[in-house]
Every structure is written in C-alpha cells, then in structure tokens.
Amino acid sequence: MRDILISARSAADQLRPLFEPTPLQRNDHLSNRFGADIWLKREDLTPVRSYKIRGAVNAMTRLLEESPDQEIFVCASAGNHAQGVAFACRHFGKKGVIYMPVTTPKQKIDKTRTFGGEAIEIRLTGDYFDQALAAAQAFCAEAGGHFLSPFDDDDVIEGQASIGAEIMDQLGRAPDIIVLPVGGGGLASGVKRYFEALGAPVTLRYVEPLGGASLSAALKAGEPVTLNKVDGFVDGAAVARIGARPFATLKDADPAAVLLAPEDRICITMLEMLNVEGIVLEPAGALAIDALPDLAEEIRGKTVLCLTSGGNFDFERLPEVKERAMRFAGTKKYFILRLPQRPGALRDFLQILGPEDDIARFEYLKKSARNFGSVLIGIETSRAENITELFVRMTEAGFDYRDVTIDETLANFLV
Structure with missing residues (x-):
C-alpha cells in the first residue's frame, strides 16, 4: 500500500481543480453547550454535498493512470456514492453505468443525472440495494467495466483520507478528538490511517446508527459479519456488512469507542442544526454531532472535530423527521x-x-x-x-x- 500521507495529500491536490477544501468551522452553539472547542468539517458542502466525491475521483484517477483506455465505470448506490461517481465520470469524460434500486427517491435519481449528464446511464434494478449491487457486478463482468466500490477499495479509502490532510492545513494542528460517522467504514478507516501515520495523539470516536451497527458486530465477532436486519432510515450509513479493507484498519478499535446513535434521536439533532444553525444535514451527516451528548464528560475543555459527512436531505422527509424526533423526546x-x-x-x-x-x-x-x-x-x-x-x-x-x-x-x- 502507498504511503498514506503522500497519497492523501496527492488526492487532496487532485480535488483542487474541482472544489476548494471543505470549510472547517468552529461552532459556537455546540462549543458553548458542551464546554468544548468544537469544529465541524463540512463535507456536506462538497459539490455533491457529501465526501463520496473524494473516493470516487481518487479511485478513477489511480485506475486511469494505469489503464488510460478504461472506458466504463460501474457502481451500485441509492444515494451519495452514485452522485460522486456521476460527477467523476463527467469530469474524466468516461462512461458511467449506475445501478440504483427502483425504490430510490426521485430526488436522488435526478441529482445523480444532473451531476453525470450525458456521461452516465442510470439503470433502476430491484427493490433493494443488494439486488442493484448484484446486477451491477454482473454487468461489470459482461461489459469489461471497472466496479467502483463505495468503501471496500484502497483507492477510495485513500481519497477519503484527503480529509485528514485538509484538517491539518486548516486547523494547523491535530485536534484532541475526532468524531467520525461509520457506515461501510471507508471514511473512518481513511482518516484513522492518516492520523496514525502522522503520529498525532488523536483520540478517535466512531458513531454508527443503532439499526446498522456493522462495525460493532464485526468487532464482537473478530471479522466482518452480515447483519440480519438493517434500519434504512440513516441511508448514508445503514450498511449490513462493514467492508473487509476498512475493517482491517478498524479491527483494533476499542468497542467502547464505538457509539450507537438511535435513529429517532438523530432526528432531534437534524432539527436542532437546521433550526439553530441553518445547517441542512442528512441523517448520516448528523451522526457525529448526535454522539456529543454521550461524549459530554470526555470532550469538556478539549478541541473536538465532528465530521458532517453529507447534506443530501430530501425535505419531503421533514414531516417524518419531526414525527420521529417528537416521539423520541x-x-x-x-x-x-x-x-x-x-x-x-x-x-x-x-x-x-x-x-x-x-x-x-x-x-x-x-x-x-x-x-x-x-x-x-x-x-x-x-x-x-x-x-x-x-x-x-x-x-x-x-x-x-x-x-x-x-x-x-x-x-x-x-x-
């Protein structure tokens, strides 16, 4: 594997023609509430409103360096990964075939099409993600395409690690604590690899949705396992099985460092950030902030960075979010x-x-x-x-x- 410090810096540099580093903002509201110095790394403000663009662009860059004639890239996704791949395909002028479940909200389909334009083809297949995934992988084998995994890929993980390089540039030092959302594990493992290689004394805390705790299950079993049931509300992080490559990095995590966020409580956090701060977050994007009450004693007086991973929220879901928030409260x-x-x-x-x-x-x-x-x-x-x-x-x-x-x-x- 390449030196993560070099590859993360390279990935960050490759993104600069596409967008400036996402803002690192001190949040006075949260800092005052918890008696800490709390910063938000606003990955919800990338061109596709999530960090997924980083991994997609880096993976395509690396592959095209080795195989410049590769013409077809394929992925399966019902959300942010699809949009990141669509953006990357248009940027590189390559054909993208994106498989999405038939049940994917029209808003997400339309946004994916907007980012990809004529460079992509969207194929709606199956009622569930696993069905779309199987169709995408079958097509890859048949058409000679390259499958872009949302998280179980070293190049994707290196792309997500570019966040670490930006944090060091913007903050000028390593924070005391970084709170990371976890779905398939690509983001968390990329940031962990970066700061470990840097030798920075950073404490990492991981947050999973209660209904999709694949990292917790893997740590308990000692290997990735498939959850029998997943609550799909936190769609950006509701993953039934953590990736093998991310888990190879995260397997030494203390189970006590992995926090579980109830789906209904996340709704309270989303509404608070919207009403108080004017920040629109999707459920997965609110995970790191939602865990702060559970970390209240640990973070007091420290510099804490929360990664807001995405802001692709369909406001048609707002009544459901309000309903779930009130029921939890x-x-x-x-x-x-x-x-x-x-x-x-x-x-x-x-x-x-x-x-x-x-x-x-x-x-x-x-x-x-x-x-x-x-x-x-x-x-x-x-x-x-x-x-x-x-x-x-x-x-x-x-x-x-x-x-x-x-x-x-x-x-x-x-x-």
Missing part, C-alpha cells in the same frame, strides 16, 4: 383508549387534557355489540412531563389505555 405519544359507549364519555376525556396538550390524531371505531369503543389518539405537547402527567390523570379518572408509541409493529401499522 417524549412530546408525542400514540395510545389506544378504551372509551365507554355512553353519552359524555368523550367530554370527560377531553376535560383532563392539559393546556399544552394537542390532539394530533383521533380515530374512533364504535361497535354496537360492545360497551367500550377503541380510540386511537395521538397527543402532541411542548414538554415530555405533560404526557406523564396526562397519563396519571387518565389512570386516576379510570380510563383504560395502552401506549403504542414504542410498539414498532403496531405503531407502523396504525401511524
């Missing part, structure tokens, strides 16, 4: 109420609502053969304590109810 609850079928029963319930309690959902199914009817109710309020107090009043008033907010199967069906 305890300010929105869904419950099934058994309401007596008698005049005035509904009025009795309404009278115990607090002044800040708002009915956001109400569905009543009355069956004449029963003395009670089932009512699905959604309550929104300003403080979690209000819900607790409401449930106490409901119990004291003799109302029978069942909280279904955290019943994933039932809540998904009803809500």
